[in-house]
Amino acid sequence: MDAFKQWNLPQPQSKVTNVLLEELVERKNAEIQFNGKSQFxxxxxxxxxxxxxxxxxxxxxxxxxxxxxGFSPSLMPFFMLMVSLSIVAYFQLRKIAKKCKKAEEEFESLRLEILDRSDELFEGQLQWQNRHAVFKYLKDQHGINLYYK
Structure with a gap:
């Protein structure tokens, strides 16, 4: 929760809200990481x-x-290396694509849960008024849109 205080958000936020928002940011970062690996x-x-x-x-x-x-004997090892690297890259791409899809689904499910439970997470009048600042910060800094489903 110390990291959340460093975000310079209006306080006080409930502990549950802090934990959920930190987890949401971690899941977004994991999704971005898997997308980068998939592209590579x-x-x-x-x-x-x-x-x-x-x-x-x-x-x-x-x-x-x-x-x-038949390939010339000088090109055969290079060709076999390229074929084996292609096979490895293909299977790595499939594995990373599955992980990327799973990370995207986990992120989206948590994002929707936060949207559905925002009445519970931002209970007090002060927290409800500061909700917009929290949502704006997450959208600007982390690319997480909590304004709509």
Whole structure:
């Protein structure tokens, strides 16, 4: 809860509200992290597949035949490395995409719960008046919109 006090929000906030808002920010950060990893593996997989396509193109141009009869011995280890890295990147991308979807669902469920329970979380008149400042801060600083479902 010390981190929440550093956010310079109007006080007092209930302990439950502080814990829920901190958890919401943590879940948003986890979602952003998984989105970044997903994009990285997606770009890595695309570039590896383009590299494999480039190797095929090079071999087709070099052999001047319709089908590649076999790679030159000097390119074979490089090709196998690119294929194995592509397989690893594909499975990592699938694993990270599942984690990203789960993190997004967890974040969204907590966000909706906070919206539904805002009457309970901001009980007193002073807390209810400061609710707008809390929502504005979360939207501006963390990109979390608590104004509507």
């Amino acid at each position: 593996y997606g770009y890595a997989l695309s570039s590896l597949l383009l590299g494999i396509g480039g190797l095929f193109w090079y071999e087709l141009e070099k052999n001047s035949s319709l089908f590649v009869n």
